[in-house]
Amino acid sequence: MFTLTEEEYRRRAKPELMKIFLDTNSHAPIFGSNVEKVKLIYKYFPPNLELINALIDSASNLGDSSLYLSIVNIVSTDTSVTKNWEIPFDKISAYLSADIDSSGMAYQLENVIYSPQGKWALLYTFEKYGVLAGCEQFIDDFSRKFPDIDRQILDYLGLFQECINSEGIGRVNTTWLGSFLKTVYGLNKARKLLEKTSLEEYVNIF
Known part of the structure; x- marks a missing residue:
């Protein structure tokens, strides 16, 4: 995997x-x-061998031969801190090894891996889910490799219900969840997801 300077990131990757x-x-x-399509992946902890192999296969079908990796939640004026990399698919083992000598703090921080053609991206969050977004061809091809992918959002929402049942709604932050679901799935599907997981009374969505 190769580091990108800030100038290279701004010019090529961003x-x-x-x-x-x-x-x-x-x-x-x-x-x-x-x-064109968005999926939520839960539970997601990078680097995940099965998921990365599926991403590479689907991305290769669209002509990608590498991916970019960027840390997204670090604010630093220190230009010596590496925040962006390019990883050729034939060197993906370096990424999968989680070698901190190669990738610094990328695995400990929220990050995004994405297509050099702007065809797809996968955002990793501290809350154990990933947001996979991209063109229809990529998302459909990737989804065929994970037939249960559409159930993963239900598993994630089920976690909220479990926490509400055990801790009470006052201890669970759902203020952001309605707008998130609406953004990712659209209003009608978001409402159906909340109804299916019995969260509609706890989450505001308009």
């Missing part, structure tokens, strides 16, 4: 990331012009 994520806030992502 424009492609912006085609998928205009904002990488994990609670309120803003999607770019190339996003």
Whole structure:
């Protein structure tokens, strides 16, 4: 895997990331012009061998031969701190090894891996879920490799219900959840997801 300077990131990588994520806030992502479908992956802890192999296979079908990796929640004026990398698919073992000598703090911080063509991106969050967004062809191809992918959002929402049942609604932050679901799934599907997981009385969605 190869480090990118800030100038290389701004010139080469950032424009492609912006085609998928205009904002990488994990609670309120803003999607770019190339996003046609979005999936939530839960539980997601990078690096995940099965998931990465599926991503590489689907990305290769679209002509990608590498991916970018960027830390998204670090604010530092220290230009010596590496925050961005390019990883050729034939060197992916370096990423999968979670070698901190190669990738610094990328595995300990929220990060995003994404297409050099702006076709897809996967955002990792501290809350054990990932937001996978991209063009329809990529998302459909990837989803065929994980037939249960659409159940994963139900598992994640079920965690909220469990916490509410055990801790009480006052101890569970759901203020962001309605707008997140609406952004990712659209209003009608978001409402159905809340109804299916018995969260509609706890989550505001308009």
